[in-house]
Amino acid sequence: MSEAYRELRVELGDRGYPILVGKGLLGNCDLSPYVSGSTVMIVTNDIVAPLYLEMVRNSFPGCRLNEVILPDGEAFKNWETLNRIFDALLEQRHSRKTTLVALGGGVVGDMAGFAAACYQRGVDFIQIPTTLLAQVDSSVGGKTGINHPLGKNMIGAFHQPRCVLIDTDTLQTLPRREISAGLAEVIKYGLIREPDFLAWLEDSMSRLTGLDADALTEAIYRSCACKAEVVAQDEREGGLRAILNLGHTFGHAIETHAGYGNWLHGEAVGAGMMMAADLSNRLGLITDEDRRRVESILTSAGLPTSVPAGMTPDHFMNLMAVDKKNVDGQLRLILLRGLGEAEVTDRFSPDALADTLATFCH
Numbered sequence: 001m002s003e004a005y006r007e008l009r010v011e012l013g014d015r016g017y018p019i020l021v022g023k024g025l026l027g028n029c030d031l032s033p034y035v036s037g038s039t040v041m042i043v044t045n046d047i048v049a050p051l052y053l054e055m056v057r058n059s060f061p062g063c064r065l066n067e068v069i070l071p072d073g074e075a076f077k078n079w080e081t082l083n084r085i086f087d088a089l090l091e092q093r094h095s096r097k098t099t100l101v102a103l104g105g106g107v108v109g110d111m112a113g114f115a116a117a118c119y120q121r122g123v124d125f126i127q128i129p130t131t132l133l134a135q136v137d138s139s140v141g142g143k144t145g146i147n148h149p150l151g152k153n154m155i156g157a158f159h160q161p162r163c164v165l166i167d168t169d170t171l172q173t174l175p176r177r178e179i180s181a182g183l184a185e186v187i188k189y190g191l192i193r194e195p196d197f198l199a200w201l202e203d204s205m206s207r208l209t210g211l212d213a214d215a216l217t218e219a220i221y222r223s224c225a226c227k228a229e230v231v232a233q234d235e236r237e238g239g240l241r242a243i244l245n246l247g248h249t250f251g252h253a254i255e256t257h258a259g260y261g262n263w264l265h266g267e268a269v270g271a272g273m274m275m276a277a278d279l280s281n282r283l284g285l286i287t288d289e290d291r292r293r294v295e296s297i298l299t300s301a302g303l304p305t306s307v308p309a310g311m312t313p314d315h316f317m318n319l320m321a322v323d324k325k326n327v328d329g330q331l332r333l334i335l336l337r338g339l340g341e342a343e344v345t346d347r348f349s350p351d352a353l354a355d356t357l358a359t360f361c362h
């Protein structure tokens with residue numbers, strides 16, 4: 001194992017697991033202690049495989065290894081692609097004792113995790129996230145699943161990984177647009193729960209977008225710590241965990257409308273957080289200055305603060321009507337109560353929401 005790494009833990013009793021964060025971890029650590037049997041199926045995609053698959057193969061000494069290489073992109077986070085994982089597992093005679101390894105971004109992680117939750121009614125899996133977004137968010141917390149043409153992440157399961165291995169060196173090959181997308185989820189933690197982190201992000205944004213390794217490691221560590229704390233308190237989103245959905249009610253509507261592809265998840269969440277901040281401001285929950293700070297940090301991270309051209313308030317209302325947080329047909333949103341505090345609520349005036357939608361859809 002590399003000397004320079006930091007460790008966190010998601011405290012969930014016998015489903016708890018470590019998150020290891022460091023430089024140069026891929027290929028330099030032995031992950032076989034996290035494999036319950038002796039067979040491993042690495043799930044990755046055709047962009048990540050040429051970059052990192054060989055290194056990861058070295059992390060499982062003594063195991064029988066197979067791999068399945070999926071097509072790249074959000075548009076492939078669906079049943080057909082999921083079935084390719086099941087096909088590979090069955091063709092290679094993988095048993096209940098097998099361990100799946102998700103090597104890639106959030107799309108690979110969500111699908112490999114869902115396959116692990118379902119295959120022979122549940123097998124172990126390990127997360128090796130290689131995008132900033134996956135390192136700060138999707139690899140932690142056990143939400144897995146696929147999209148439906150009518151709604152984002154509509155089919156899935158909660159299934160926690162056995163460990164998360166974050167090698168920050170992988171970010172050096174990531175396109176800049178994907179760094180910005182990952183920063184959306186990082187900023188989210190500051191907005192919902194961590195005012196000091198938010199201030200640090202405002203000061204450090206040029207180092208982060210410039211791929212400064214120390215700044216990125218700090219942002220990843222603090223993001224994972226925040227998510228681990230929330231998940232440990234509310235694994236299945238009975239209450240508190242919903243704050244991790246800030247910007248996602250609007251953002252998921254954008255992604256679904258765009259057909260899963262033109263808008264990256266992080267970009268849609270960036271625009272969605274701007275809309276949530278606008279509504280919070282209209283409701284008197286945050287000041288004009290707070291709203292300006294949200295816009296400024298999103299812009300400095302290279303994120304959009306407006307919605308796709310042609311999207312109407314009706315598009316939003318129809319798509320948000322299937323949001324998973326809704327109860328008895330009532331829309332629930334994550335709103336800010338100052339910067340660094342958020343709540344899930346259905347107590348907002350429909351007129352204020354209509355005004356926010358009208359302002360953004362023009």
Ligand SMILES: NC(=O)c1ccc[n+]([C@@H]2O[C@H](COP(=O)([O-])OP(=O)(O)OC[C@H]3O[C@@H](n4cnc5c(N)ncnc54)[C@H](O)[C@@H]3O)[C@@H](O)[C@H]2O)c1
Nearest residue numbers: 047105106107108130131133134137138143170173174265
């Ligand atoms: N489960 C959760 O809690 C959770 C949280 C947030 C987001 N998500 C999901 O995650 C997905 C978004 O994840 P994402 O932003 O990682 O997108 P992604 O998985 O599509 O990865 C982005 C792009 O980067 C490529 N890539 C990955 N690693 C690379 C590397 N090191 N170098 C070069 N290219 C690399 C990928 O092949 C892809 O083209 C969405 O489907 C979203 O719904 C899930």
Ligand SMILES: O=C(O)C(=O)C[C@@H](O)[C@H](O)[C@H](O)COP(=O)(O)O
Nearest residue numbers: 137141143152153241244245248324
């Ligand atoms: O982990 C969570 O909980 C989140 O909400 C994290 C989000 O960033 C992530 O996009 C998640 O997949 C959204 O979950 P969903 O339940 O709204 O589909």
Ligand SMILES: [Zn+2]
Nearest residue numbers: 185248265269
């Ligand atoms: Zn998200």
